[in-house]
Amino acid sequence: MAVPHPSSSSSRSHPFLSHVYHTSFHHYHHHNHPSLVLFWCLVFSLLSPLALSSSSSSSSSSSDSSSSSSSHISLGIGETEGTKHDLHQAILRDEAVARLHELGQVSDAATHLERTFMSPASIRAIPLIRGWMEDAGLSTWVDYMGNVHGRVEPKNGSSQALLIGSHMDTVIDAGKYDGSLGIISAISALKVLKIDGRLGELKRPVEVIAFSDEEGVRFQSTFLGSAALAGIMPVSRLEVTDKSGISVQDALKENSIDITDENLMQLKYDPASVWGYVEVHIEQGPVLEWVGYPLGVVKGIAGQTRLKVTVKGSQGHAGTVPMSMRQDPMTGAAELIVLLESVCKNPKDYLSCNVQCNEDTVESLANSLVCTVGEISTWPSASNVIPGQVRQRNYSLLCTYVFSLLVL
The missing domain is CATH 3.30.70.360 (Alpha-Beta Plaits)
Incomplete structure (x- = not known):
């Protein structure tokens, strides 16, 4: 589904998804950023204690879910500053946009954005992202595949975790929203909860992940970061080489990440420990602009x-x-x-x-x-x-x- 402009209204329901949830975002109107405001309403609502307190919805309560989700989506829209549902636009919009621009300057090329797996720019991006995660109150670490994690544990640490994130690598001559939007947006939403004193009230753990490789530019092997966490990356892929003859394993070791066959297998997440996954991503296509929507929920992934x-x-x-x-x-x-x-x-x-x-x-x-x-x-x-x-x-x-x- 797509979120309309603030002036639109309808009675169509918006069920929260308890499994994989992928939202595509179209950015336009550079100065006003209306799409960013709508988008952060969506992410912020997913992180609210009410949204996270239930992992599923029965058909008998669908009308209640519709009403509840609609109220979450409208957080901050049309409300004055200082109200209960203040969106903290200085963080959700201004600071987030500034961070998107800042991360967009971390590049291996002087004339365009290029940040491939384990490149010097990728290594410079890691402490930057970790710093933003820690600023939002998250505990951070970097795993054996170079993925950057930031996690907040609630009082009930045994609950399944909500994972949010995207990739921090880029293609050659990339756009600054590609991948970065999904990482920074999640951090911004959690920072607002921290400022409101509600980060500890979450009903389940929330973990933000900046995946080290999605584009597959350097090693022509996509999804290295997420495939390792899903447990579907074969050990043989560590031996794949780039155009300079450097293997995936060598690239990691050059950056003080000593990956082995054994600890690669340890990266796999137990499916029973994961409640769902949310990723917000720039569309990188003309569809949303053509139909006039700033947001859309993706039903099928490529x-x-x-x-x-x-x-x-x-x-x-x-x-x-x-x-x-x-x-x-x-x-x-x-x-x-x-x-x-x-x-x-x-x-x-x-x-x-x-x-x-x-x-x-x-x-x-x-x-x-x-x-x-x-x-x-x-x-x-x-x-x-x-x-x-x-x-x-x-x-x-x-x-x-x-x-x-x-x-x-």
Whole structure:
């Protein structure tokens, strides 16, 4: 669902999710930040003692849940400063935006934002994020995969924990909201509870996690940080190397993190100890802006497939080999790229159903499949040489972000 502008109203319910909850955020109107205000209302409501006191809602109490959640979502909207539900906009908006800009300056490049897994900028970001977590009253630590954790334990420490977070690594030439928004927003909401003296009243532990790797830029292996905590990262992935021949394990050791096969396995969270997971993320797409909503709740998360394709041909001199005798892998790769583009734009024209699919599957692909060739390289890569081979990296998403755009 999406949160409308403050002037809108509706009777649609807003159930709090007790499992994985992923919200996408569209930022616009740089000076006023209306989306930030609405978004922090949502996160703040999830952290309130009432919201955290119940891990599930029965169908018999759905009307009460609707009424309660609506009141939480409206925290601070239309209310005057100093009231019971004051949003502390100096923290939830002004300080949070300042921190987004500050973290956006922590980069390995001078002209753009670039902060990859265990890079110098990533290491500089760790104490910055830990400092913000401690400022919000959280106990902090860095695990064997470089993930940064901040946790608050309530009086009843045996309760399942609510996890909130996002990734602190970036792509090359990244946006400053990507990943950082989900980390800083959670810290800001908890800081408000601390200032109000309500941090100790939470009915369950709350843990903020800044994941060390999500983008997979350096090692071409996505979700290193979260996969380790989920217990699904194979030990063999520690030996994957970057373009300089440095392995994941070596990169961690260079930064005084001595990871082994044994302590990698220790990072896995017991599912029984986790109540739910919340992540707020910039949409990075045009959908929310197009429909005019500042927020949307994601119903489907992208499933990624990354392929490295090598097209081989016959290397030769560009000025002397006749066109009729060429086997140019560059032109072959170009044809493949155009074909891939056509398949993803019009999958119905290329796919047929067998026993493993039906028309609904093809229809779903037509509405959600995207494909991109984001990297291409040739050998020997000279203007007067017909290349001998071309490598391209395909990035395909099946089931891209799907929004349920319901007016509250």
